[in-house]
Amino acid sequence: MARAKFELGRRIDSILATDCGSTTTKAILIEKRDGAYRLVVRGEAPTTVEKPFEDVTMGARNAIREIEELTGRKLLSENGVITPQKGEAGVDVYLSTSSAGGGLQMMVAGVVKTMTAESAERAALGAGAIVMDVIAVNDGRKPHHKIQRIRHLRPDMILLSGGIDGGTKKHVVEIAELIAAAEPKPRLGIGFKLPIIYAGNKDATSHIAETLGEAMDLRVVSNLRPVLEVEVLGPAREEIHNLFMEHVMAQAPGYDKLMKWTPVPIMPTPAAVGSLVETVGKERGITVIGVDIGGATTDVFSYFAETFNRTVSANLGMSYSICNVLLEAGLERIKRWLPFAIDEGDLRNRIRNKMIRPTTIPQTLEELLIEQAISREALSLAFEHHKTLATGLKGVARGGTFDRFMEQRHVGASSLIDMMNLGLLIGSGGVLSHAPRRVQAALMLIDGFQVEGVTRLAVDSIFMMPQLGVLATVHPEASAQVFERDCLIRLGTAIAPVGPASGRTATEVVRVKGTLPGGGSFDEAVNYGEMKRISLPENETVTITVQPARGYDVGAGPGHRLETNVEGGTCGLILDGRGRPLVLSDQPDERAKKLIEWFRALDVYPEEPLNRLVAR
Amino acid sequence: MAHAYTPGLKVTDREVLRRQRRLPILGDVLVKLGDEVKPDTVVARTELPGDPQTLNVANSLSLIPAEVPEAMLKKEGDWVSEGEVIARSASFFGLLRRQVKAPCDGTIERISDISGQVTLREPPIPLEMTAYISGKVVEILPREGVVIETTGAYIQGIFGVGGETFGPIRVRAKGPEKPLTAADIDGECRGAIVVGGSLLTGEAIAKAAASGVKALVAGGIIDTDLVEYLGYDIGVAITGHEDVPTTLIVTEGFGPMRMADKTFEILKSLDGYEASVTGATQIRAGVMRPEIIVSGYRSTRPADKEEAVQGLVPGTPIRLIREPYFGQLGTVTELPLELTVIETEARVRILKARLASGETVTVPRANVEIIEG
CATH class of the missing domain: 3.40.50.280 (Cobalamin-binding domain)
Structure with a gap:
């Protein structure tokens, strides 16, 4: 990534950052309190880069004004954001990213x-x-x-x-x-x-x-x-x-x-998010995939083999480009995630209506399930696209190292993405960040990316990765602290053995044992085609042993036991015995039965409307 | 968010409208400030550079690129006619002669001794920008275009396909709930903007396209009928450039959808008037919606109250724009301040509305649209 061309030459206690997106402008206020940087509040307003307003600062002012109202603090003057902070007015630095206007x-x-x-x-x-x-x-x-x-x-x-x-x-x-x-x-x-x-x-x-x-x-x-x-x-x-x-x-x-x-160059939004994903990977020494599924586009970022890659699927999104997901995936692939029958014409019209009225939200569980089904396919398509570009150099011999900013890649046309070695998968964008239950986001990520082995899952709480990305270029410490404490919501860890997805239902595919920090222990066996959830709170780490059945692999080789530390989260540990690659039955009734079984096992949706939906 | 509702589509019989008419590249403006223009008045003109043809002369003559300039019979800037020999080579003491002929009329633009390619530029393509609406030129954008202003009726649709056109309005549906069928398209519809009620049926679209109808307007359209008409599926909501004989505009959405009464009533009162329409839709911040403009129309109807300008208040007429009440019309009865948990378990801002059926329902504010006047 580009090196920062600007250095803050003074003490920074307050930071205001905006992301001028294609639909909304989001502002966040960060302050140093008790020695640590924390998110104080956020505001948002429609972006005003196109007609009839045609001035991006109007949307930015509206979003910042919401912060002013919520904090009772004056941040704006006629000339823009008041900097540096004087008493209670203004902030020490203002920065912005932008993806507005395309x-x-x-x-x-x-x-x-x-x-x-x-x-x-x-x-x-x-x-x-x-x-x-x-x-x-x-x-x-x-x-x-x-x-x-x-x-x-x-x-x-x-x-x-x-x-x-x-x-x-x-x-x-x-x-x-x-x-x-x-x-x-x-x-x-x-x-x-x-x-x-x-x-x-x-x-x-x-x-x-x-x-x-x-x-x-x-x-x-x-x-x-x-x-x-x-x-x-x-x-x-x-x-x-x-x-x-x-x-x-x-x-x-x-x-x-x-x-x-702002004294800091405005960064394109995806470059800022990418910079943050890369920093997380480098500083923690782990492999990372980040995904941002928006209304118009889906961005995938990865950090594997010390190489950062980004792809953008410009026409895969949840509103503006939702019909393109329908076009590329096909109706059947979307329908396979729905545990109820729906008329094809009706479903197609609903998807079109979401495209032409992109700001609407699902009111019924049926509508929510449809949106989340589409998102699984959008994630999957975007990820497939990413794997084709995140590769080694094609057709050449291995080369040496260069300056560390001169991003290099070496031999081999094969994809750098190795799902079995993926450390952390971070999801962002409305459909993931605003899912009513966090476990819905976890399951969309597991299904869309088909995670393998042991993988930590997280979502960006309120989509502030762009602002933290640009902040990282000038104040990495503040960016890292807010990212850890306020941005990242740890969903937990998925354990998904890789092996035949066509086993017998009563056959055990993996057994997971561990001792909880409070002293209790668990010993869970997962049969083929089952999913289970073990409660493990956020900020808790336990050592577990994972024993896959013969022919199944969780990272130590087929049939080999793995001992590893796993992190908890709002969804705890999710055990996925469905095999990889994931295959859903082509029999609608059988498939619907399995989907409901998984939803219930993981407590994904509210029981009562789900029962009503499947009983109709 | 300051505005947690969709502002809604403009449907009015009295609006001051301005339309910018801009060339894609610099050219000449042909009208003056204050000129009155018609939809087909040419207001600006330019010449797009002709299509270039690249000819791999080195390959055709079996030469190395550096030898190409010597083999050329024409130099950069020369005009050539189709079929004219532009380069020639000879080998084996002149026994084997090869030549390259111009594939079209044009000007030799570039002769490259590095790639061995010759670029031949076809004649420029004239491009004329029409006024699109009747009105007065109120601003000149030097070398780029003009701004035209008019007062009249203005109706926004929700989605459309096909480009700009104009013609008289012919209302063919008996009511806003009636679909437009093939039988509704008669001889009078040729060259017209034909208005239906709830639905543009596939048969009506096909007949209109074959009968020279300029545009069709109705509440809804079935997704598969649209795909059949276009011959392909639309993935992203950017339209207006489709190569179709008849522009289509829907005012409510996909599926059979009763047209809003106000929209239908205004269109009925415009029957016989000349309208300018476009199906161009681009859904992003600052959305572009399809539109029907009747310049110079003077309404005799009393003006609407100004509710829409105030945003959502009890009594505001709304359209519900998402399932389970999609397409229904109602009136706001209550606007609770606190966030409310809905069936999906999301905590959102809601409102209560009385539907036309008399039923009172709770819906997220994001799922309603103000019926604007």
Whole structure:
């Protein structure tokens, strides 16, 4: 990730941070109390980046005003946020992230689809962008189709890579010529030159400048792939962030004012969340997956093998893009999570109506179950997408280390994601954070990601990871303390043996034993197809032994016992004996029976409306 | 949140409207401040650069890229006609001759000695921006476009497909609860904006498309009928660019949905008037909804009370926009301050409303929409 370009040169006791999202602007107030940084209060208001308001600071002011009302403290003046704090007025620092108005939208291009073009895609995604298209010499499209596509898109900027330093120049120049011929226009600011970052073969730089320099705002950074074995994403990501501030933010309505409110560069929301996920992984020395399922997009972040990756599924979301989940997953896959029969036409109309009225909420249990069924499929699709990009470099030999900011990756085209070794899975976004019972969020995560072995689960309480991500760039201590104490809700730990998902129902697949801190103990056997829950409070850690049956693996190898420490949480320990990969029966009655059995075993939904629903 | 309800769709017979008409790239504005314009008046014009064609001359002539400039018979900036030879090479003492012909008319834009490619630019494509609505030009955006203002009736739909068009309104349904059927589409509907009641049936859509109907308006549409009409499924709520003969606008949602009485009544009073419509929908912060605009319409109806402007208060007319009461209309009776636990166990802000049937129900505030005037 980009290094912070700003350092707070004074003592910080109060922090105000906003995240200007595509729908709502969320503000949080953090204060140092009794030596520790804590979240004091939050406020939110509709984002005002589009018509009729077209000024992002109006939404930010409304969200901050809610904090003023709740705390009785003056934070705003005519000029923006009052800084530094004087007496009871103002805060010591104000910062912000933004994904309003569609966030940062980029097109990337490279020579070989699975090599330089993929590196360019990773660089853009890691910087928090939505990648609108990936153009490559060998992407299977005819040159005129590529040109049409480039012309049609109106990205905020383009990242162009291709060739190793000293290698052939022909192909990367060819791609540059296609871009020049297409004469792409920027999304914002009619008449402005579209920024393009060149991060390819350094020997081709003069030809690239000749081809693109006049019509476009060309920036040159070091090659993403100076040699085949090494990927250097840092400089390109830095430049993307610079251009995001200079060009995108400067053109977006009201951002010129917002930028003056804060001394810290405004970060794209996903870049801020990614930075936080990466910090958690690095500092705790664990592997992490984070997911943020929003109304329009689903972001997945991972930290495996000391490598950070982010993907965004730009058209998978729970409101604005909910019909795309229906389109990609299909109705059958959504229906399989529902323990009751529903007319297909009715279900399709309901999903469409959620799309056109995105701010509505489920009032009945039936509606809640439908939304949570869709979310399982959205999570699953987004995660599959992530696994295809979070890979080692394709087709090259292992390389050495570079500067630690020059994120590298090594050998192998296989995915870096190893679910058996996943330490922590963090969920965020309305459908997870606002699930009426926390165990609903836990089960959506388990089903959507099909966790394996022993995995800790958590959710972001009120979606403040973006604000904490930007705070981490200038005040890591405050960010870490609020993240631990106020942001992260520990759901508990899932134990899911990997093995055949077609066993006999009365067969034991795993036995879990442990001693509780209070002195009690548990010894639970889980049969095939069963789920169980053991109560273990938050902040409690116990040592357990997990004995999987022959052919089942919880991390120590098939049939091998595992002894490990597990953390509790609001849902305790969730034992999942359904096998992996998870297979649901294709017989509707049988499937519904199992779903209800699992819901009851884990106490997922209120009993009375659930009974009514399945009895009808 | 300061506004825990959906503001609702605008449905009024008296509204001052402004529409910005902007070119995608810089061009010329053709009208002056104060000019009166019609929907088909061209207000701005530009030329989009023609499509480029890239010709791999090096490959075609079996040359290395550096030899391409020498093989060219035309230089950068030259105009060429389709079929004209633009590059030629000879090998084996001139015995083997190869040549590259222009695949279209255009200008040689670039000859690359690095990639061996030649870019041929087709002639520019003229683009004209029309006024879309009748009205007066009240602002000139130099080289970009204009702002047009009008006063008249304005009805927002909830969802639509298809682009801008205009024509006379023809109300064909007998009431807001009646679906629009194929039998309702007659010869008078050609070139018109045809209004139904509760539903755009699949047969009505097909007949309208085949009969030159400009647009259809009704309360609801069945999801599968929409998919059949478009030939594909819509994943994301961004519409308006579909290549369809008839623009579709629904005012309530998906499924058979009685059109709100007020919407139907206003549309009835507009029967025969020229309307400008668009199906363009984009659902995000600052949503864009499909619309029906009748410029210059002067209502004789008494003005509505200003309840909607105040937000939700007891007596505010609302539409329930989520199951289990989806599509029903009612009036707010109570607005409890405290959070309330609903069936899902979520703690939310609720309101109580009396439905048209007389039943009093409790619903989350997020699930109602004010019927705006």
